[in-house]
Amino acid sequence: MISVMAKTSPKLPVLLYPDDQDSAGQTLSLTSGALDLRLSLAADQELAAECSLRLNPAIASDQTGVVQLDTLNAQTSCDLGVFPTAKPITWLLADWGTERPLASIEIKTTTPGKARIKVFRQGAWMPLHPVELIVTGTVQAINPLVAEKLLIELVQAGQYPGLWNPVTATITGLALQAATLPGDLSLTVGGQTPGFRAPGLLSVAGVPVEGFAAAVNAYLAGPKALRPVPLRLSAGLPGRLNLAFNPAAVTVVRQLTASADGVLPLVWEGLAGAAKASLTIPSGALLRELSFAVEVKLLSESLQYPFAASATGRAQLARAMDGVAVWFSTDPQGPPLIGLDLKLSPRSGELQATLGLHADCHGYPEPTPYAGAVLPIHWLSGVDAGDAEDWLRLDLPRSFHCPSENVWAVLTVHQGEALWELGSPLRYAQRTLPSSNLPGSPDIPLQEEVGACLYHKGEGAWLNRGGNDRPQIRLRVAAAEPAAPDTVTVQRGRVQVTLPISPEGRVRADAATLDALNGNKSSSLEIRFQAASAGQITLRELRTVF
Structure with a gap:
């Protein structure tokens, strides 16, 4: 079992200014066009879907939301660069050097009149919209309009409706205001490509x-990814705003702590492969998302079949020159044997042994193993040579067809000591062999239970351990490539x-x-x-959100 510990953090995300x-x-x-911000979150947090950020315009201390716009350069119809002037003029060009959101215009004159307004924006002159004519001597508020220059033409009504003729007048002052x-x-x-853009002027309602x-x-x-998360807010036009941040976060588990790479061994459970991972989440936590990808x-x-249903806690000890044998039956016409798994471990020090497959000779192993069916075992105590379930996996150098139905697996210890775990038999059977080669000779039982375990000490004869326990062994045979599993089980408590x-x-859980x-x-x-065979499952892109 692989466990993950996760705890909910009560801390909400905080949007921080540079200080x-x-x-x-x-x-x-x-004012400088860009400002670096930071979003502080806990290490296991993400923003929840309901988390939001809004850019709202900031109102100045006088609650007007405008500032005085200083004219850097002015030209008139009679004097260049001299303003105000006492001379009557027909037009005035005001230039403040950069695009600003023009919010109000006040043309101060000695006598009231009319003025036609044009603004220079986006590289071209265009009429003031929606009102091109304004009254001099009054403050004309307009919807903030981004412009760089202003042209004022003094006019009076002409002979025909809609016709305005130039007129001279004395302009004593010009007051322009820009929105913030x-x-x-x-x-x-x-530092990535901007994911959000708001072209044009920020609306009064915000965005x-x-x-x-x-x-x-x-x-x-x-x-x-860095934490805090670096953010950069940029503005083509300077101004003031407030950030309306609605913090909301979720806790996210992204990987298995006991297996950072997400690799889970599929081990044999009965005749199927099985793997399990466990997440520990806060009691009562509401899951918002559970998703992952698997590679099988x-x-x-x-x-072929498992011989033991469960371990007994007992084991057969074999010292140097000792042997342990277990019988099994095969189908000579069936798939070839490709390997065997043993519940075996060294008792101390170094273990050198062999596992051989022997023919049956009247209920006991033949002295000589089959050719090509001897597997060496070299194991140091304390070295993990088994699989996730402590089975020692032994692969035959090539697939092996057993010539007869009755076969013995014989462990011979050459150096050290070995413990071969015993298990309760999954099934009982009785097998018999002919007592002689004479026709009509009755068959006699060779061993009462299939589960019997044989052993010998040194050069001694084979002895029956007695009882039904047998050394734990699994026979692996060749098979077609199994289909990958198409379902996975998730359990929380009893659900x-x-x-x-x-x-x-x-x-992905819906x-x-x-x-x-x-x-x-x-x-x-x-x-x-659960899969049709043993193997390996890699769990990637895990997202457990609560």
Whole structure:
């Protein structure tokens, strides 16, 4: 079993200004075009779907939301670069050097009149919209309009409606105000391409940063993600704004702690391969998401049949020159034998032994093993040479067809000591061999139980251990490549659900499945696989969200 420990963090994400101050309730001035921010989250957190960020315009201390716009350069119809002037003029060109959101115009004159306004924006002159004519001597508020220059033409009504003729007048002053609204905003996460853009001037109502949580979570899922998450807010037009951040987070488990690479051995359980991983989540946690990908590698083999149903806690000891034998039956016409697994371990020091397959000779192993059916065993005590279930896997150098139905597996110890675990037999049987070669001779029982275990000490004769226990052994035979499993079982407490595995190896719990799992408040979450053969399952891209 592989376990993962995860705890819910009560801390909410915090959006920090460059001075590490919380952005809540503070006004942000974008004067240099870009500002670096940081999003602080706990190590196991992601942003929840309901987390949001909104860019709102900031109102100045006088609650007007505008600032005085200083004219850097002015030209008039009679003097260049001299303003104000006492001379009557017909037009005035005001230039403030950069694009700003023009919010109001006040043309101060000695006598009231009319003025036609044009603005220079995006490289061209165009009429002021929606009102081209304004009254001089009054403050004309307009919807903030991004412009770089302003042309004022003094006019009076002509002979025909809609016709305006130039007129001279004395302009004593010009007051222009710009809105504090920034414009052409963009936000990048982790130095990547801006995932959010808001072209034009920020509206008075503000604008939500669409996809903010998804962009942050995608960055966090990357291999080089930093915490706190670096953010950059850029503005084509300087201004002031407030960040309305609604923090909401979820806890995410991304990998198995006991197996960081997610590799799970599929071990034999009966005649099938099985694997299990376990997650420990807070009791009562509500699962929001459970998804992962699996890659399955199955062995092209199957078990002929398991001989022991369960371990007994007993073992047969074999010292140097000792032997232990266990009988099994095969089908000479069946699939070839490709290997054997033993529940074997060295008792101390170094173990050198062999496992040979022997023909049956009147209920005992033949002295000489079959050719090509002897497997060496070299094992140091304390070295893990077995599989996940402590079975010693021995592969034959080539597939082997047993010539007869009755075969013995004989362990011979050459150096050291070995313990061969015993198990309760899965089934009982009785086998017989002819007592002689004479026709009509009666068959006699050779061993009462299939589960019997033989052993010998040194050069001594084979002895029957007695009882029904037998050395634990598994026979592996060649098989066609098995199909990968198409389902996986997830269990929380007493609630168990089955999820499909897509042809691409993807697993995702739907809303109904999550509701079922959330019906139990247990802190234990188990993922179980069962396959047609032993092998290996790699669990990748794990996302357990609560």
